[in-house]
Amino acid sequence: MYLDVDYKDNKVMIKDIKNFEPQHIFECGQCFRWDKEEDGSFTGIAYNKVVNVKKIGADVVFRNTAKEDFINIWTKYFDLGTDYSHIKDRISQNDKVMQQAVAFGRGIRILKQEPWETLISFIISSNNNIPRIKRSIELLAEGYGEYLGEFYGKKRYGFPSAEILSNLSIEELKACNTGYRASYIKNTASMVVEAPTALEELKGLEIEACQQKLLGYQGVGPKVAHCILFFCMEKMEAFPVDIWVKRVMEHLYFHKEIPPKVIQQFASEKFGEYAGFAQQYLFYYARESAIGKK
DNA sequence: CCCCAGGCAGTTA
DNA sequence: TAACTGCCTGGG
Missing domain, CATH: 1.10.340.30 (Hypothetical protein; domain 2)
Incomplete structure (x- = not known):
């Protein structure tokens, strides 16, 4: 993945970044230590470091961090080496449900947490x-x-x-x-x-x-x-079945009640090594649009 | 007031 | 091993 990175004093900018929407990343339910600031940016804490992220047009700015930490910590944390377009194409192939979920959470990235x-x-x-x-x-x-x-x-x-x-x-x-x-x-x-x-x-x-x-x-x-x-743990084929994912998959795929184990098996066969990503797009889509909520 | 929230542990049958 | 039940607690 090529990234156009510009390092300044305590600030890093990536120009024209793809598949990166702070709102989607920090509010899709994967993390608990990121909060929205009044200016629309997000501040988070990881590795005992505080960093602030803001999308400006097609660019993203990371504040309160410099080159060394950005390379050693944040590049991996934000999963910047992964091609999310490829993942989205794969999981939404011949799947209208997933196409919608992916369009909805198009800027999600899975943080590599501690x-x-x-x-x-x-x-x-x-x-x-x-x-x-x-x-x-x-x-x-x-x-x-x-x-x-x-x-x-x-x-x-x-x-x-x-x-x-x-x-x-x-x-x-x-x-x-x-x-x-x-x-x-x-x-x-x-x-x-x-x-x-x-x-x-x-x-x-x-x-x-x-x-x-x-x-x-x-x-x-x-x-x-x-x-x-x-x-x-970098097991991207994992597929957590919580109440939301259970509901949304019953609602959109099965049209009846299904035990969590069966849902997990279905997802494993359908999405394979990318099952976890599929789960995250579905979870965010389901929660934000309250799909399947009785 | 009851019900639910990104379930789990402990106890039964 | 499947089915049940209680559980902190705050908001709807």
Whole structure:
């Protein structure tokens, strides 16, 4: 993928970028630490760094970052080496439903997120809604994450380490609005502290083995495991079936109720190595247009 | 007031 | 292994 990148002082611009719409990327449900600013840009935190993204015409500007970090961190994080036109063509071949979903979320990119933060974030996501998930994670970061300075008039904090979370009491975790998931967070944090490299090493496993390991962390079931596989373990064939994807696929493909496992099997056969991308376009399309919502 | 939200763990049969 | 049930909590 050729990119026309221009590095300036603490600012990076990519000219005439394809398949990159901040709104789609940050509001398609994959991430919880990106927020819209009043000027329409988005500020996010990853790798204990604060970065701001704004689309200006056909160009995209990354602020608060310079060449070194951009090359070492953000190029991969924003998946800039992947050809999304190719992916979209493949999954929407002979599929009118997917053509619509892809047109709707045309600027989606799957962020390559950090395993530890993703693990905890998606444990928090279970039986929860997005504003509450974001609020919980924010409270954890404000209370126990590294202070990263002020940006856009707001104090910013990194995501707290496994060591720190494992040492919190259940009460302290519950004070971050995590509810009954507090014990899952504490247990999982302790497991990660016990075997610090185990989580990162899961990337090297095949998807089934990787999933089995993830299910070993408390609070991780089939759906959460697939989110983790897709968002930070580079298993792009993963296909999380949540309530929205279940609804939209029943509504648009099956026209009747179907068990999640059957939906997953169907998606795996239909979309193969790109199943996760298909899921993300469908999820965003379904949520934003409330498709299948009774 | 009830219902639901990007499910999971624990218990039964 | 499938079916059930309880669960923090805030908004509709």
